[in-house]
Amino acid sequence: MGYTLNFNLIWRHFDKLSGGLLLSLELALISIAIGIAIGLVLAVWYVSAGRIVRGVIAAYVEFIRNVPLILLVYLVFYGLPTVIDIAYSAQTSFVATLALYSGAYLVEVFRSGLEAVPRGQIDAGKAIGLTPWQRLLHVRLPTMMRITLPALSNTFISLFKDTSVASVISVPELTYGAQWINFNTFRIVEVYLVVTAMYLVTGYALLFALRLVERWYRTAR
Amino acid sequence: MATSSNDSPALLDIAEVSKSFGSVEVLRSVSLKVAKGEVVTVIGPSGSGKTTLLRCVNFLESYDSGSIRIDGKEVGFRDGGARQRRSERDLAGMRAETGMVFQGFNLFPHLTAAGNIMLGLTKVRGKSKGEARSIAEHWLGRVGLAHKADSLPAELSGGQQQRVGIARAVAMEPKILLLDEITSALDPELVGEVLAVVKSLAEDGMTMVMVTHEMAFARDASSRIVFMADGGVSAVGPPKEVLAAETTNERLRTFLARFRASQF
Numbered sequence: 001m002g003y004t005l006n007f008n009l010i011w012r013h014f015d016k017l018s019g020g021l022l023l024s025l026e027l028a029l030i031s032i033a034i035g036i037a038i039g040l041v042l043a044v045w046y047v048s049a050g051r052i053v054r055g056v057i058a059a060y061v062e063f064i065r066n067v068p069l070i071l072l073v074y075l076v077f078y079g080l081p082t083v084i085d086i087a088y089s090a091q092t093s094f095v096a097t098l099a100l101y102s103g104a105y106l107v108e109v110f111r112s113g114l115e116a117v118p119r120g121q122i123d124a125g126k127a128i129g130l131t132p133w134q135r136l137l138h139v140r141l142p143t144m145m146r147i148t149l150p151a152l153s154n155t156f157i158s159l160f161k162d163t164s165v166a167s168v169i170s171v172p173e174l175t176y177g178a179q180w181i182n183f184n185t186f187r188i189v190e191v192y193l194v195v196t197a198m199y200l201v202t203g204y205a206l207l208f209a210l211r212l213v214e215r216w217y218r219t220a221r
Numbered sequence: 222m223a224t225s226s227n228d229s230p231a232l233l234d235i236a237e238v239s240k241s242f243g244s245v246e247v248l249r250s251v252s253l254k255v256a257k258g259e260v261v262t263v264i265g266p267s268g269s270g271k272t273t274l275l276r277c278v279n280f281l282e283s284y285d286s287g288s289i290r291i292d293g294k295e296v297g298f299r300d301g302g303a304r305q306r307r308s309e310r311d312l313a314g315m316r317a318e319t320g321m322v323f324q325g326f327n328l329f330p331h332l333t334a335a336g337n338i339m340l341g342l343t344k345v346r347g348k349s350k351g352e353a354r355s356i357a358e359h360w361l362g363r364v365g366l367a368h369k370a371d372s373l374p375a376e377l378s379g380g381q382q383q384r385v386g387i388a389r390a391v392a393m394e395p396k397i398l399l400l401d402e403i404t405s406a407l408d409p410e411l412v413g414e415v416l417a418v419v420k421s422l423a424e425d426g427m428t429m430v431m432v433t434h435e436m437a438f439a440r441d442a443s444s445r446i447v448f449m450a451d452g453g454v455s456a457v458g459p460p461k462e463v464l465a466a467e468t469t470n471e472r473l474r475t476f477l478a479r480f481r482a483s484q485f
Contacts, residue, residue: 131309
């Protein structure tokens with residue numbers, strides 16, 4: 001094994017990685033924000049809707065869950081603009097895809113959370129005279145949040161890792177930065193070691209921060 | 222016997238209410254009038270329809286026929302001939318006129334003791350936060366929990382949670398308070414503190430309908446006792462009459478015998 005590790009070239013191009021990491025975080029953050037909105041609206045709609053609406057929402061969820069993310073990325077970025085007259089940047093296209101992707105998972109997370117709100121709490125809300133909308137806002141959603149926060153954290157961490165898929169449509173996030181350095185320096189082992197460490201440390205830091213948020217939320221008053 | 226509440230008009234008027242779950246008839250033409258200031262206790266074996274009856278009064282459950290009126294106003298259905306369910310908004314307004322305390326406490330876990338009480342006051346009664354807070358503190362004081370205003374339900378004992386549950390219901394100034402087996406989920410040593418609160422509310426003249434298995438309490442605190450069996454009212458009257466050992470009502474006698482054997 002005559003290979004000696006040399007990180008000098010990696011550090012010289014480190015801006016590609018640091019900038020890439022920031023973009024990865026940004027993509028994950030925007031996607032999950034939109035995904036949460038999609039998930040919440042559809043989950044609330046689902047639990048109160050009739051068969052047809054439920055069927056449509058379930059079809060969306062199943063479609064997304066059973067198609068690989070990378071295919072969805074290709075479909076939205078290359079496929080859609082050739083069928084309909086629409087133009088968007090790779091980054092916008094990816095955020096839209098990841099938002100739809102996370103939204104599908106979050107519908108399930110929020111739906112099960114809503115259904116897990118104890119019947120007695122809803123009764124108590126009715127008994128003090130809250131309208132259905134007030135019960136949703138002040139009783140069901142806060143309780144659902146406590147139930148689903150851990151799952152939400154996990155989804156966010158997954159989503160952060162999934163941003164690496166954006167490299168296939170040349171969005172300059174972390175994995176794309178790694179590929180760039182690889183092609184230009186051929187330090188393949190070094191660059192992927194560094195990038196792995198960056199994903200690992202960032203993911204772990206996110207998880208730690210989110211656990212703190214969960215604990216704070218459980219005891220907030 | 223059925224109309225022992227004198228000439229004052231009934232605050233709560235349950236008239237021939239029937240209800241089935243599928244093929245099971247849980248309420249069979251139940252009629253009961255409750256006057257203002259009365260404390261009416263409903264007893265009976267499990268499955269006799271007590272809780273269902275209570276839940277019909279604030280329309281947490283609907284019923285198939287008959288009517289339930291509070292202050293002359295039909296609770297769940299629109300006034301006038303056709304039996305048409307009220308809108309959810311109307312129902313919310315009607316329900317705000319009754320208070321309910323649950324067997325399982327059912328406090329909102331994300332809100333403090335004071336927050337639980339304030340929610341209805343601010344959202345339903347339209348009071349300001351400050352006003353609601355002082356009302357909440359007043360009632361928490363009444364149930365002996367002034368020092369727990371900022372505690373979350375998870376930090377309170379069962380007895381304390383239930384006292385918050387009572388405070389949450391009465392703070393809304395309901396016309397009637399419904400108590401659904403409110404001590405059944407409590408450890409025996411915590412039952413007393415909850416019943417003491419109920420007793421003090423009764424002394425204040427609060428109209429109450431309660432379902433309970435605490436026979437001694439029912440005997441001491443009630444104006445009338447209703448014995449339900451098989452979804453119907455089997456006996457009604459003052460505690461002394463209904464709980465008399467020499468009753469000729471077979472079902473009642475069997476029911477009471479079981480309690481005497483274990484309790485008093």
